[in-house]
Amino acid sequence: MAKKTSAAGKRGLARSYPYYLANAAVAANTDLEVRDKYSGKVATRVAMGDAAAIRKAIVAAHKARGAMADFPPDKRRDVLEHCVRRFQERFEELALALCIEAGKPIKDARGEVTRLIDTFRIAAGEATRTEGEYVELQISERTRGYRGLVKRVPIGACSFITPFNFPLNLVAHKVAPAIAAGCPFVLKPAAKTPVGALIIGEILAETDLPKGAFSVIPCSNEDAAALTEDERIALLSFTGGLVGWDLKARAGKKKVVLELGGNAACIVDEDPGLPLDKVVERLVFGAYYQSGQSCIGVQRIYAHSAVHDQLRRKLKKAIAALRSGDPRDETTFVGPVIDSDAADRIESWIDAARKGGAKVIAGGPRAGNIIPATLLEKVPRDADLQRKEVFGPVAILEPVDSFDDAIARVNDSDFGLQAGVFTGNLAHAMRAWDRIEAGGIVVGDVPSFRVDNMPYGGVKDSGCGREGVKYAIRDMTEERLLVIRDPA
Numbered sequence: 001m002a003k004k005t006s007a008a009g010k011r012g013l014a015r016s017y018p019y020y021l022a023n024a025a026v027a028a029n030t031d032l033e034v035r036d037k038y039s040g041k042v043a044t045r046v047a048m049g050d051a052a053a054i055r056k057a058i059v060a061a062h063k064a065r066g067a068m069a070d071f072p073p074d075k076r077r078d079v080l081e082h083c084v085r086r087f088q089e090r091f092e093e094l095a096l097a098l099c100i101e102a103g104k105p106i107k108d109a110r111g112e113v114t115r116l117i118d119t120f121r122i123a124a125g126e127a128t129r130t131e132g133e134y135v136e137l138q139i140s141e142r143t144r145g146y147r148g149l150v151k152r153v154p155i156g157a158c159s160f161i162t163p164f165n166f167p168l169n170l171v172a173h174k175v176a177p178a179i180a181a182g183c184p185f186v187l188k189p190a191a192k193t194p195v196g197a198l199i200i201g202e203i204l205a206e207t208d209l210p211k212g213a214f215s216v217i218p219c220s221n222e223d224a225a226a227l228t229e230d231e232r233i234a235l236l237s238f239t240g241g242l243v244g245w246d247l248k249a250r251a252g253k254k255k256v257v258l259e260l261g262g263n264a265a266c267i268v269d270e271d272p273g274l275p276l277d278k279v280v281e282r283l284v285f286g287a288y289y290q291s292g293q294s295c296i297g298v299q300r301i302y303a304h305s306a307v308h309d310q311l312r313r314k315l316k317k318a319i320a321a322l323r324s325g326d327p328r329d330e331t332t333f334v335g336p337v338i339d340s341d342a343a344d345r346i347e348s349w350i351d352a353a354r355k356g357g358a359k360v361i362a363g364g365p366r367a368g369n370i371i372p373a374t375l376l377e378k379v380p381r382d383a384d385l386q387r388k389e390v391f392g393p394v395a396i397l398e399p400v401d402s403f404d405d406a407i408a409r410v411n412d413s414d415f416g417l418q419a420g421v422f423t424g425n426l427a428h429a430m431r432a433w434d435r436i437e438a439g440g441i442v443v444g445d446v447p448s449f450r451v452d453n454m455p456y457g458g459v460k461d462s463g464c465g466r467e468g469v470k471y472a473i474r475d476m477t478e479e480r481l482l483v484i485r486d487p488a
Contacts, residue, residue, distance in 0.1 A: 020201035022060035037103030049217035057215035061157035061184035062232040064212030080124035103336040123176035145486040152477035154182040156234030159227035167196035177472035194218040257465030262415035264447040265300040273424030286446030292393035308399040319362035336369035346392035356380040417458035418447035
């Protein structure tokens with residue numbers, strides 16, 4: 001596989017980027033402006049597709065089903081390993097691109113590139129390890145002489161829609177399993193942060209994937225309608241907001257996987273199981289990394305009354321020490337949120353909570369699109385900060401009188417993606433696992449913990465289905481049974 005040199009310079013972004021239609025770069029226009037989320041200036045321009053381009057991509061993916069299914073597992077592995085090597089070579093370029101297009105603090109950006117590499121490396125391992133099963137069919141005299149074998153086969157053409165907050169890793173969690181499974185795909189990246197996905201497309205175009213195996217096309221939501229509605233698409237995987245339920249309703253017979261976020265909670269038990277300073281360190285990270293723009297960011301903290309006051313003091317001090325500002329600065333912890341509309345919404349939710357009686361423990365005035373790390377208490381239970389996903393650097397703290405009370409408060413939510421539990425009590429840890437209504441329970445850490453091979457997804461309004469490479473491959477493949485009758 002030949003290597004190509006990026007057109008991007010030290011500033012991290014090229015002057016413009018094509019989209020990719022059926023494996024080929026298409027510089028149809030430079031209609032989409034991508035802005036530096038800190039300065040607000042146009043950082044680059046991207047070719048934008050339309051409904052016709054999406055239709056062509058779907059046709060190409062549908063035609064490529066057989067070729068991708070026949071593309072040998074070892075060659076799928078080689079493609080994924082090639083991507084790993086190229087991501088490593090372009091590590092700093094990718095990190096700086098994230099910093100610019102997403103406003104992601106540079107340390108967080110480097111962390112995301114590392115996870116991009118991890119995800120493709122995991123997928124490379126899974127490509128030659130597709131699950132199968134022997135089924136014992138000789139269960140009675142009638143079925144003697146019959147044998148059953150089950151293999152998994154690619155589901156067909158897939159459509160992927162990804163959000164702005166992890167422009168590399170959330171793309172990787174769809175693209176890498178699809179290649180490992182042998183599924184052609186059409187990807188619509190977020191219009192606010194398309195560059196990372198297009199660089200992935202650029203690197204995939206260096207490989208010998210069958211023609212039509214992939215398309216990466218930024219476009220409007222209206223022009224993307226076929227990704228949801230076209231019957232030639234066998235699976236839709238969407239990561240984003242509650243609009244996902246509408247997409248599912250429009251998807252027809254295709255399989256749908258949704259990851260729709262949450263308002264993740266974390267319990268601090270009477271015996272946290274860790275020194276309180278360590279708990280504070282993890283809570284601050286979980287609530288404010290990525291400028292709070294994470295589906296599993298800590299939004300609600302329920303602390304046992306025995307430790308609440310001390311925890312409050314320590315959190316206030318730790319949050320006050322966080323630096324906000326230019327995401328390129330190595331010392332910055334909180335950068336800008338994605339745009340002014342997001343900043344306006346977050347600010348209005350804080351103001352509404354305060355008018356309802358909430359008190360600010362830590363925080364400060366907004367500066368442009370930067371919302372300083374904020375912690376509130378006495379937030380009304382019907383406030384947006386309690387009920388909805390804030391998706392910004394804001395958390396709330398509440399005292400609870402018992403562990404069971406804490407579980408009840410965690411479950412008092414329309415969401416259920418992940419929850420964190422700090423406890424040194426094994427019985428409490430098991431009770432949390434049994435009773436908390438969430439896709440994942442993290443004991444000894446914040447809900448913001450994710451490893452790229454673990455099953456990841458939620459219940460209730462948080463979505464349906466699971467990501468994590470092996471688990472995504474299961475969704476992207478179907479069981480096919482072979483029954484063999486022994487010769488008489």
